[in-house]
Amino acid sequence: MSDRRRTGGALLVTLLLILGLAVGADRVAAWGVARGVAHAVTVGGQDVHGAEVTIHGFPFLTQLARGSVDHATGSLGTGTFGGYQVSDVHLDARGLQPRAPWRVRTIKVDGLVSYATVAHVLSQQTGWDVRLAPAQGKPGAVQATFPTTILGASVDVGAVVTPQVTDGSTLTIHIESVSVGGVAVGIRQLPGGLGDALGNNSIPLTLPDGVTVTSVGVEPGGLRLHAEGQDVPLQSLAR
Numbered sequence: 347m348s349d350r351r352r353t354g355g356a357l358l359v360t361l362l363l364i365l366g367l368a369v370g371a372d373r374v375a376a377w378g379v380a381r382g383v384a385h386a387v388t389v390g391g392q393d394v395h396g397a398e399v400t401i402h403g404f405p406f407l408t409q410l411a412r413g414s415v416d417h418a419t420g421s422l423g424t425g426t427f428g429g430y431q432v433s434d435v436h437l438d439a440r441g442l443q444p445r446a447p448w449r450v451r452t453i454k455v456d457g458l459v460s461y462a463t464v465a466h467v468l469s470q471q472t473g474w475d476v477r478l479a480p481a482q483g484k485p486g487a488v489q490a491t492f493p494t495t496i497l498g499a500s501v502d503v504g505a506v507v508t509p510q511v512t513d514g515s516t517l518t519i520h521i522e523s524v525s526v527g528g529v530a531v532g533i534r535q536l537p538g539g540l541g542d543a544l545g546n547n548s549i550p551l552t553l554p555d556g557v558t559v560t561s562v563g564v565e566p567g568g569l570r571l572h573a574e575g576q577d578v579p580l581q582s583l584a585r
Contacts, residue, residue, distance in 0.1 A: 379401055379406075379410070379415065379444045380399040380400060380401045380418070381399070382444075382446075382448075383399040383418065383420070383442070383448050383580060384397040384398060384399045384420065385397075386446060386447070386448050386580065386581040387399075387420070387422070387425075387448075387580055387581055387583070392425070392426040393424060393425060393426055393431060394422060394424065394425040394426075395422070395423045395424045395425070396421070396422055396423025396424065397420065397421075397422050397423075397425075398420055398421050398422075399418060399419070399420040400418065400419050400420065401415060401417075401418050402416070402417040402418065402419065403415070403416045403417055409444075410444055413443060413444065414441050414442065414443060414444075414451075415441070415442040415443075415444050416440065416441070417438075417439070417440055418438075418439045418442045418450075419436070419437065419438050419439070420436070420437045420439070421434075421435060421436050421437070422435035422437075422457075423435075425457070425583075427455075427457050427551075427571065427573075427583065428515075428551030428552055428553055428559070428571070429550075429551060429552040430459055430463055430467075430549075430551075431459075431460075431463060432457030432458055432459055432571070433457065433458050433460070433567075434457065434458045434567075435455065435456070435457035435458075436455065436456055436457075437453060437454070437455040437580075437583070438453065438454045438455075439452070439453045439580065440452045440453070442580075446581070447579035447580070447581050447582070448579060448580040448581060449577065449578065449579045449580070450575075450577075450578055450579075450580060451576065451577065452574070452575070452576055453557075453574065453575045453576075453578055453580075453583075454572070454573070454574050455572075455573050455574075455575070455583060456570055456571060456572045456573070457570070457571055458565060458567055458568045458569070458570050458571075459568050459569045459570075459571060460567060460568040461478040461479060461488075461567075461568050461569075462478075462568075463568070464478055464517075464549065464568070464569060465477055465478045467549050468490075468547055468549075469492075471547050472492075472543060472547065474492035474493070474494055475492055475493060476490060476491070476492045477490070477491045477492065478490055478491075479491075480564055480565075480566055481506045481564075484506060484522075485564070486508055486563070486564050487506050487507065487508050487522060487564065488506070488507050488508070488509060488519075488564055488569075489504065489505075489506055490504065490505045490506075490507055490519075491503070491504045491505075494540065501526055501527045502526075502527060502528075503524065503525070503526055503536075503540070504524070504525045504526075504528075505521055505522075505523070505524045505525075505544055506521075506522040506523045506524075507519040507520060507521050507522060508520045508522060508564075509562045509564065509569055510562065511559050511560065511561060511562055512548070514553075514558030514559055514560070515550065515551050515553055515558065515559060516548050516549065516550050516551065517548060517549040517551065517559075517562060517569070517571075518547075518548045518549075519545075519547060519548075521533055521544055521545055524536065524544070533545070551571075553573070554575070554578060554579075554582040554583060555578075556575045556576050556577050556578045557573055557574070557575035557578055557583070558573060558574060558575070559571055559572065559573045560572050560573060560574050
């Protein structure tokens with residue numbers, strides 16, 4: 347009986363060792379592909395830092411054999427998206443081809459564009475020194491402030507605006523209210539075409555083929571862009 351027990355115990359240990367080696371090999375393969383994706387995104391993008399990718403699902407080797415990884419998630423500390431620097435980027439990909447250019451069947455991605463970046467673009471468009479910050483007490487809205495000259499006098503103009511997405515590739519602003527020198531006024535009351543100038547600004551995004559921006563949110567650090575894509579090479583996202 348003791349011999350049988352020893353034989354059974356040895357067999358169990360052997361099986362556990364084999365299973366452990368198989369699981370280890372599976373995880374090493376998943377780690378290797380994840381590292382390859384992160385490297386491709388880093389070298390294929392612009393100003394990409396802190397790229398990390400995680401491969402989900404077990405076993406991974408069977409997914410590798412059929413040439414499609416079910417689920418991968420990742421993050422970037424910084425990168426470039428739509429032609430602008432973004433930070434705190436997250437991505438969720440399905441149907442990843444485990445080889446360059448690491449094309450995915452579907453992907454969801456979001457990233458934060460700082461107020462300084464958006465203000466710089468608007469300042470270039472308008473010629474005003476635009477400053478942006480979250481609108482106090484108005485979730486989802488942004489406070490825009492800039493100095494301008496009205497009737498020969500320099501005054502501060504403020505506008506509460508809500509960012510919106512147009513045609514999946516352009517950020518536009520909807521003006522909620524306007525003040526001049528701290529006094530609320532109607533946008534039609536602004537002289538010199540200032541009202542039209544306020545309402546005619548947009549920020550175009552240069553997006554990879556197959557990617558569209560679906561929504562924009564207001565956060566303390568800037569505007570968070572949410573995008574989705576189909577049949578997209580991962581290394582093209584951070585350009």
